[in-house]
Amino acid sequence: MRSSALFAATLCLVLVAQGDCKSHLKTRRLAKVKLVTFDWKNCGQPDAPATLTTLELSPDPISIPGDLSAAASGSTSVELASPLALNVTLEKEVAGFWVTVPCLEELGSCHYPDACDLLDQLIPPGQDCPEPLHTYGLPCHCPFKAGSYSLPQSKFYIPYVDLPSWLTNGNYRLQGVLGAQGKELGCLKVALSLNSAR
Template sequence: MRVLLVFLLCCRLMLSSDSKIATLEETLRYMSKLFSLGQPLSREQGQLFRWTNCSAISTAALKVNNGSVTPDPVPLPGNITASVGVTLTETLKSPLKAEVTLKKKLPVLGYTSIPCIDNVGSCTYDDLCALIPDSTGECGPPFSTYKLPCHCPFPAGSYYLPPIEIQLPSAGSIPSFLTNGDYYGQASLFDAAGHPVGCYEAYLSLKEE
């Protein structure tokens, strides 16, 4: 995945060379082993990107105000433009637990869960803060440019990341039936006491160029 907190964590991880999270190609290779259907999806992909609040409580500390990703479908390789704005009503500190569900839409089967393999897929992360490399260093662009936090703790406040361009790599030798398709993701965040911080889900379509 469009939540600013999760988006910033992802950006932070993508910009680091020693990230603990697998690369896009490694992730898709795992999926290739799991979902070897042997043929590409037949239907024509359309615009799919959307996100919704799935929190069960109205007092969740994380509130998404807006978010966008273009073009839609997302090209691989290619450039995308993304923006997001959120409000944190309280400071988010370590440990920040995340329960992530990731699914891919498959012929006949519909949206099918991707198991957690090497911290990729439908995983539970005991502390997202611990996954951020150099979590005590200074924040570089675009975080410093827009005065956004890039590591824990995330102070309470309103944050907005205006549209920025992100370059996505090629999927390499990964079969097109894995790089082309529709995905669903859900992320639920919890504080140290186990209280819900926020829950958001999103749909995204990928298209190999």
């Protein structure tokens, strides 16, 4: 997305790709999920090529299913092209300790050799980018050209989701590190809390 490829890859993986991977895992349909806390920060070097500048989500808390309003901006000083490695570390708070969630069926703390391939699986090449990206003329496939990008305040509808049984209630920390040719291009940390009901 034009809110930097780091934002695109991270947001797609957090909100969409997990739903795509869920078919391989034991899941349960939940009546409602609430995202009760959400925080983010860049975790790369100060001169990292890809950074997220702003990310605003509302309402607080966010209900799933429900409407979500989001705005974001970021930049990349280099073109981000395939192969674009993505290393994800997911931790869950258990009895006051942070426990790393292993990679299970491509969900959890996983290494993805090419985030561009993940985007192509979610939105097949040749298909229009989903709204509101299409309206604003924002790309959703690699390569992402160097530049400063922004997604204006936009509304999304988040449908019902089936979640793995271990990903229903609790506090989570997610770190995504984007890299190419052995070099780190950007890093983003997200902290969130989920509260769900059957």
